[in-house]
Amino acid sequence: MTAAAAPDHDVRALLRDHPDFRRMWLSLMLSSFGDWLGMLAKLGTAAGLTVGDATQTSVAVSTVFILQLAPAALLGPLAGALADRLDRRLTMVVGDLLRFALFISIPIAGSLTWLFVATLLIELVTLFWGPAKDATVPNLVPARKLEVANQISLVATYGSAPVAGLAFILLTLLTGVLDNLLPFLRGGQSDLAMYVNAVTFLVAAAVIWRLDIPPREVRPREGGLAPTLGRDIVEGWRFVGGSPLLRGLVFGMLVAFAAGGVVLGLGRAFVTSLGAGDPGYGVVVMAVFAGVALGVWQGPRWLSGLSRRRTFGLALSLAGVSLVLVAVVGNIVVASLFVVALGLCTGLAYVSAYTLLGLEVDDDVRGRTFAFVGSSTRVVIIAVMLVAPWVANALGERTIAPSEHWSVTYAGSALAMVVAGVITGVAGVVSFRQMDDRRGTSLRSDLVRAFTRRGEAAEDPAPVRPPASGFFLAFEGGDGSGKTTQATLLADWLTQRGHEVVVTREPGGTATGxxxxxxxxxxxxxxxxxxxxxxALLFAADRAQHVAEVVQPGLRRGAVVLTDRYVDSSLAYQGAGRDLPASEVETLSTWATQGLLPDLTVVLDVDPVTAAQRRAGRAAEDRMEAESRAFHARVREQFLLLAGRDPRRYLVLDATTSPETVHAKLREHLEPLLPAATGVPGTAPEPVTVPGPVRS
Ligand SMILES: Nc1ncnc2c1ncn2[C@@H]1O[C@H](COP(=O)(O)OP(=O)(O)O)[C@@H](O)[C@H]1O
Ligand SMILES: Cc1cn([C@H]2C[C@H](O)[C@@H](COP(=O)(O)OP(=O)(O)O)O2)c(=O)[nH]c1=O
Structure with a gap:
């Protein structure tokens, strides 16, 4: 691997390199297909069992709908907390088997009551299955691929809907043909669809059974109290409320879903108010799907230079603006275009939020957090869908006449959508402010940077370099990624080639340090x-001393200075890890180093689990090493983000390959960048290694 862009958006590589994720994804696609098919079949069965009585049919259909949404709304957090204590693979497998059995029982029983009971039971099972699935994905793929993993998971979830729709139509048609051949299908038009759907769950269970899901990280709880379920839920809530990031994120997501609920609840009436009937509604629905797909799929790529937190806030605000525009244009064609924009922003916000949740939430409470978010969004959607038509009705038709010659008449549905749009826009701004990780850097310059392929040279501060400068190389990466090993190998090679080499480290490259x-x-x-x-200040103090005492003098002599960690460690550990504003940590480091940047930063990329295993041989973990896995995952993500923003100055190497392979790739990349050696090859003195404390 040469200088890699991060995060990694290569779908094919993701599916190829992570067979467990591939299997999980396939099973997810099957289960989602089954879910959609099941929903259509249940509605079909409800209608089929009440044929001839329109009122009964609509009551039966809405009962199925409510039974589908209610369990998650009421019991989501409880199930999430339970799901965090169960074996995830077993939960998913048992869940799929139960759903298989329940779906197959519906046509066999052929009764409306059992349809309702089974619907409820299926949703209860899904309550456990969902958080187990959501919480597992981040364990199957490396952090930098989580976004693309979420993207294709969402595609599997929603992309299977139209396919299931088509399958349902075909299966119901087929039922008519098969009626005479297979008497057991006589029961109803949807029965065949129900059987096919049941089988998808059986297959999904078999696929998941073969997965190798890494064990969960369980942190000891203080006081050794036996943890209770109630406490788990309260902790989950408190956890979301206690972190400004999660608060902003969950609040933003709820508002986004509320806006979605308004569109769902009012869409039909709104389209009618524009004089368009069913086909017009069809167009609007398709526009939403197209927009969401585009946002989920392409959005993160377009904005890859923008921090994910900023992306979320920005996308949410723009969704609000789009919703207002949809409501005010008064023309179905133009409105549909804005509907695409609305979908796009919502999709982008959704995938960013999902990825942030996966990255920022500790593994042992992740299921609960996802469940909490899942159930609150459902409550919000149900509430808004119920309330929105009522509000629209109350608003009625309004005529706005700014002047005598000009007046506009708006339907209540349009006005209600304007209100929802404004609320969403404001929520976006609030979320953006609350979660901003680049305070001090204007959004405009960030956007320019994102759209001009990551800013390139124009924005870089001119590094302060001594006139006769050598070469400055920094190794970065997690603890145990192999920095010391690589620095030693590289120093030997450079010495052989006749370079003066200084090997040093942070913190502790000087006596003061x-x-x-x-x-x-x-x-x-x-x-x-x-x-x-x-x-952060102590690390900066160490760095200031290090640059003044070791790095600058070395470079002035024309030496190649290899440092084990530099500025990026502060950005990753104090910035992303401790959640200090990255721009402030950067300012501090720039001040300490007088803007001296490495000629090349080598990021040795390794997942936190492997790194922890490598460190296992050491006597005791230091304060930073002892941090949680989520902390180390954030640190890693930050290194990759920094590298992705400035590929010219970074080299990302896969540090899970052998030390020799890593070294060979590094040499290959470095060779053309090095200045001419000052000594005769093979005769240079031994590298100067600035003494650090001996590691246990
Ligand atoms: N590419 C590699 N593959 C496997 N083990 C490695 C590799 N590079 C280093 N190691 C081992 O991992 C441990 C940590 O390496 P080290 O160079 O001290 O990492 P760091 O300086 O980043 O903490 C050492 O035991 C080392 O031998
Ligand atoms: C330089 C630097 C290091 N650190 C942390 C990262 C490491 O956990 C620790 C340095 O430990 P060290 O033992 O030098 O690193 P390694 O285990 O990779 O050989 O200090 C910061 O948090 N901020 C910084 O600016």
């Missing part, structure tokens, strides 16, 4: 825990 290192890494701080800002 070693004292700071002691405070930073050994500080357990029970009495006075080190605050994130104090930590």
């Amino acid at each position: 070693r004292e700071l290192r002691e405070v930073l890494l050994s500080h357990r701080g029970d009495a006075s825990p080190l605050s994130p800002r104090a930590e």
